[in-house]
Amino acid sequence: MTTNVMACIDGSSHASAVCDCASWASLRLEAPLTFIHVQSKDTTQTKSDLSGSIGLGSQEHLLAELAELDAQRSKLATEQGSLMLAAASTRATVAGVSAPTTLQRHGELIETLLEFEPDTRLLVLGRHGEASSSPYAHLGSHVEQVIRALHRPILVTQGEFKAPEKVMLAFDGSATTRKGVEMLAQSPLFKGLELHIVLVGADTDDHREQLGWAGNVLNASGLDARTHIVAGEVDQALPAYQLEHGIDMMVMGAYGHSRIRQLLVGSTTTAMISNARVPLLILR
Incomplete structure (x- = not known):
């Protein structure tokens, strides 16, 4: 365990x-x-090997001093x-x-x-x-x-940490993010906190049904879950929602093929985490 x-x-x-x-x-x-x-x-290995340098090969005392400096650096x-x-x-x-x-x-x-x-x-x-x-x-x-x-x-x-009161889960209805919902439902990490389940996309019956499932699972576990559909591009819509609603922590699933999970591959990962001003929990 x-x-x-x-x-x-x-x-x-x-x-x-x-x-x-x-x-x-x-x-x-x-x-x-x-x-x-x-x-x-x-920091624990000798940084310089000057034994082959012209004029230094025969100066054993200098090489010994360099080795001693590296040893002191490692100790410090x-x-x-x-x-x-x-x-x-x-x-x-x-x-x-x-x-x-x-x-x-x-x-x-x-x-x-x-x-x-x-x-x-x-x-x-x-x-x-x-x-x-x-x-x-x-x-x-x-x-x-x-x-x-x-x-x-x-x-x-990053920056300074404060205990979160509002948490946002990026959700897209995929198997990975559904697993994330189930993980949060079983965990005491966010009990008693306001949990926003956010889907970036069109306001369709299918999306509302997917969000309804997520909200029901989380509310049944005792979490205060609120579902939202927002339009736009994921890497812009999620940070904008975070700022607008005062979200203290973001939660995302890692990897996969959806737009959300592609954020955690390559350069978009860098942009998402680097631009965030709140902690980001990445579920595996």
């Missing part, structure tokens, strides 16, 4: 939002919270990671999370997350990595890689 909320912590401006978002999810799901920091191999990076994890754990404890745990690993992010995937119920990560200085900078390449690699719900956050 997948039980843990996993949160990726790094030195980016999103670290606090990731911590707060993961703490919120942990409390809502009544699931243990684990913070993980993955130290890239680039490890210590920095430990401090970030300790700070996240303290912040989560203050938020009410009981006994959050921390993990520090050396290696590649995707491989590490795949290792822990069997025990992951929800993964929380920032929209970009620590190389960016802006909370609304371009989407980090790691986000799309993680979405493609993992088969767990992924909550992408």
Whole structure:
């Protein structure tokens, strides 16, 4: 059984939002919270091999000093990671999370997350990595890689996190988004919140029937579900609806052939997540 909320912590401006978002999810799901920091191999391996450079090959003392500098750099990076994890754990404890745990690993992010995937119920990560200085900078390449690699719900956050009161589910009547409706109906994550089910398309009998099914399933589970049909292009209509109705969190299904799920493939994924000003929960 997948039980843990996993949160990726790094030195980016999103670290606090990731911590707060993961703490919120942990409390809502009544699931243990684990913070993980993955130290890239680039920071643990010698960065410079100058043994073949003219005039340096015989200067063993210089090469030894360079190796020592790399070792010190790796040690400092490890210590920095430990401090970030300790700070996240303290912040989560203050938020009410009981006994959050921390993990520090050396290696590649995707491989590490795949290792822990069997025990992951929800993964929380920032929209970009620590190389960016802006909370609304371009989407980090790691986000799309993680979405493609993992088969767990992924909550992408940015800026500052606030506990949502209104949530929007992008719905198109497909098997994937119907599965998403059933997942939300079975989850305590959004209990007591206002849930908007939004279908972008024509106002037809078929669309109203599909939305009616979704609303009935969610309302029967105790959620406050409200259904809406909006016209326009998906990548414009959904953000516009979010702004107009004060939506605090968006939910989408990943992959497939519909217009909505194509948003999570390639460049449109980048636009959707990068332009969002609220957390985005991606269902798998």
